[in-house]
Amino acid sequence: xxxxxxxxxxxxxxxxVVSPGLLYVAIAFIFYPFVAPFLPGLLRAAxxxxxxxxxxxxxxxxxxxxxxxxVSATEIALFIIFGSILMKCGGTVLISNxxxxxxxxxxxxxxxxxxxxxTLFGMISGTATGNVATVGSATIPMMKKAxxxxxxxxxxxxxxxxGGQLMPPVxxxxxxxxxxxxxxPYSTILKYAIFPAVLFYMSLxxxxxxxxxxxxxxxxxxxxxxxxxxxxxxxxxVPIIALLYMLVAGFTPRLAGGIGCLTAxxxxxxxxxxxxxxxxxxxxxEDGAVRMLIVMISCATAxxxxxxxxxxxxxxxxxxxxxxxxxxxLLIGLILGCVVAxxxxxxxxxxxxxxxxxxxxxxxxxxxxxxxxxxxLFAFYFSxxxxxxPPDASAAFTAAAIADADAWKTGWxxxxxxxxxxxxxxxxxxxxxLLLMGPTTNIIFSVVTASVGVFCLAVSICGYFRRxxxxxxxxxxxxxxxxxxxxxxVMTSIGACLIIVLAIFQLKGNKATxxxxxx
Numbered sequence: 392x393x394x395x396x397x398x399x400x401x402x403x404x405x406x407x408v409v410s411p412g413l414l415y416v417a418i419a420f421i422f423y424p425f426v427a428p429f430l431p432g433l434l435r436a437a438x439x440x441x442x443x444x445x446x447x448x449x450x451x452x453x454x455x456x457x458x459x460x461x462v463s464a465t466e467i468a469l470f471i472i473f474g475s476i477l478m479k480c481g482g483t484v485l486i487s488n489x490x491x492x493x494x495x496x497x498x499x500x501x502x503x504x505x506x507x508x509x510t511l512f513g514m515i516s517g518t519a520t521g522n523v524a525t526v527g528s529a530t531i532p533m534m535k536k537a538x539x540x541x542x543x544x545x546x547x548x549x550x551x552x553x554g555g556q557l558m559p560p561v562x563x564x565x566x567x568x569x570x571x572x573x574x575x576p577y578s579t580i581l582k583y584a585i586f587p588a589v590l591f592y593m594s595l596x597x598x599x600x601x602x603x604x605x606x607x608x609x610x611x612x613x614x615x616x617x618x619x620x621x622x623x624x625x626x627x628x629v630p631i632i633a634l635l636y637m638l639v640a641g642f643t644p645r646l647a648g649g650i651g652c653l654t655a656x657x658x659x660x661x662x663x664x665x666x667x668x669x670x671x672x673x674x675x676x677e678d679g680a681v682r683m684l685i686v687m688i689s690c691a692t693a694x695x696x697x698x699x700x701x702x703x704x705x706x707x708x709x710x711x712x713x714x715x716x717x718x719x720x721l722l723i724g725l726i727l728g729c730v731v732a733x734x735x736x737x738x739x740x741x742x743x744x745x746x747x748x749x750x751x752x753x754x755x756x757x758x759x760x761x762x763x764x765x766x767x768l769f770a771f772y773f774s775x776x777x778x779x780x781p782p783d784a785s786a787a788f789t790a791a792a793i794a795d796a797d798a799w800k801t802g803w804x805x806x807x808x809x810x811x812x813x814x815x816x817x818x819x820x821x822x823x824x825l826l827l828m829g830p831t832t833n834i835i836f837s838v839v840t841a842s843v844g845v846f847c848l849a850v851s852i853c854g855y856f857r858r859x860x861x862x863x864x865x866x867x868x869x870x871x872x873x874x875x876x877x878x879x880x881v882m883t884s885i886g887a888c889l890i891i892v893l894a895i896f897q898l899k900g901n902k903a904t905x906x907x908x909x910x
Contacts, residue, residue, distance in 0.1 A: 409740060
């Protein structure tokens, strides 16, 4: 009876604080063992007694009280509280002002402020929708005022905020669960994840810059100065540096998060601009508890799903079918994994979607020859991207509401802006140098060629480089990007040749424009 009550409470909590989609998926998996003996093919399983189902989900470490809930109640909780304390004592102002100081006066300043601000905020919070609501409420109106289309302005914020889940040090709850499932230390995961995230933000920055130059948008004038910001709020950088140091130095996330929280509380008392009263401290803890609730309920509900998958052997059967359908081909396996991730993303938030893949897709990808870090990061990336991809696109829809834009169009524009994030997982699957793995020379070669390839992709997407490009030039830029992104010296050479061809087109086009202007 206690097990029934516990499961019902978890399901009701999922309905209230997470999403109905997660509830429906969990209910389907609860009833799956009862109907599995009557299903065909891979879905067929041996009959299971209802008491065994309750025992497995309620009493074992493979159900509700499994690894995901344990990680969320310890390590993730501390990082959420750290972010809440930092935001309560001036972290939002600090991040916004730093973003304005470094990017506001550049071409396309408001959009670049959105990217820088969302990156910095996301490094702490790791939640895309929260980033949109916090940073977007200031940057989206600025982008519209500067001349950006409302759909584009909302899409920039949604894409930049989604990148916050990909950028270390706090990559959202799923990254901590990834460490627990894979056995890879969290500090090592941060090392693997850093350059793919940098590639994503490089692409977004390039697109925004090219779009601003195409529209001839002017920089934004602002009275914000970095000196004034550091004088008032600079001491709040200390907790962030302390957290980063402890993570990079190899301390456990639990210890790093705890020290980070204490450092933030102490640092906040040093200046009147950030000093918190006792009620304010309790308020920050309350905000953290509310945010923790969403993560913990998601993990508990995902535990029910994963428990059913393990108990019925569904994960093993799906993995075997996965390898069979791929015919031993890694590329086909990656495409299938991508499709599964998007299907899961329609009904599940990022963390549960990743957890289900950890029980099904990831073992199959490893069986096809993909390294463990690459397999887990591949699943992680596509679990994150569902929040900007229609029909789910919760981050894009939130940004569209702020911008008074069309939600559906915003979702597709955000998907276009974040195209590199869809390609990067395939890149590091074939080129471990992008995960900073392997010989130094290989890493440098991979980093340089991928960076140039990402720039070519941005040129192709935007259709502008010093002037508007024709369809032929955009196709050449896209082909050059793909060739440079693909591993191997031959493909890199092809990409370099295509860049030369594109440069010739550019010179001819510029000369024609000059001749026309001189007439």
